[in-house]
Amino acid sequence: GAVVSQHPSWVICKSGTSVKIECRSLDFQATTMFWYRQFPKQSLMLMATSNEGSKATYEQGVEKDKFLINHASLTLSTLTVTSAHPEDSSFYICSARGGNNAGTRNSPLHFGNGTRLTVT
Amino acid sequence: AQSVTQLDSHVSVSEGTPVLLRCNYSSSYSPSLFWYVQHPNKGLQLLLKYTSAATLVKGINGFEAEFKKSETSFHLTKPSAHMSDAAEYFCVVTRASGNTPLVFGKGTRLSVIA
Secondary structure, three states: OOEEEEEEEEEEEEOOOEEEEEEEEOOOOOOOOEEEOOOOOEEEEEEEEEOOOOOOOEEOOOOOOOEEEEEEOOOEEEEOOOOOOHHEEEEHHHHHEEOOOOOOOOEEEEEEEOOEEEOO | OEEEEEEEHHHHEEEEEEEEEEEEEEEEOOOOEEEEEEEOOOOOOEEEEEOOOOEEEEEHHHHHHEOOOOOOOOEEEEEOOHHOOOOOEEEEEEEOOOOEEEEEEOOOOEEEEO
């Protein structure tokens, strides 16, 4: 079945540095990927929609200059957390649709295993 | 706007007893609804989906859910809980038509007591 691979699975960085998270669709092409953030014991909140070959669409309240998204190919989207602060510590999860009816809302999203970011 | 409300933040059941996780939805159109499960520090796994076909949807691991339009509900059930079912469960609706993201409920933590 369709698989989404996310890397790294966890990362610890110092405050002020930048961290890049990769999201790959392994056996399907994903023109659109979605990035979510999950704080401890909370639900997933959509951060942005990543579109291949064009600018990402950010949700209200998400700083596009802080969370840089690049979707340069049909199988790879990256999220870079720039000048990370401790409050950016969170679980980041990417997702994409694959399989039949991939372009419709009826097909489920496949999720990566997430990246746990800790900023010290 | 589409949304889901999970009525219980935490449900605790004994092993071998039935599981009921409640979800109500709000949608201006015929929705697509999903249930996902998340084990601690892991990603999300799709349990089942409703896409306007059969109203009773069977998923993996013995779970099923029934779409009831009159009640705007999509409750998740399982006849007999296993210890391995302990996890966080999310009821999810698509935000709109087309290739759009999902809107997550706040989640229900299921505990299974031996």
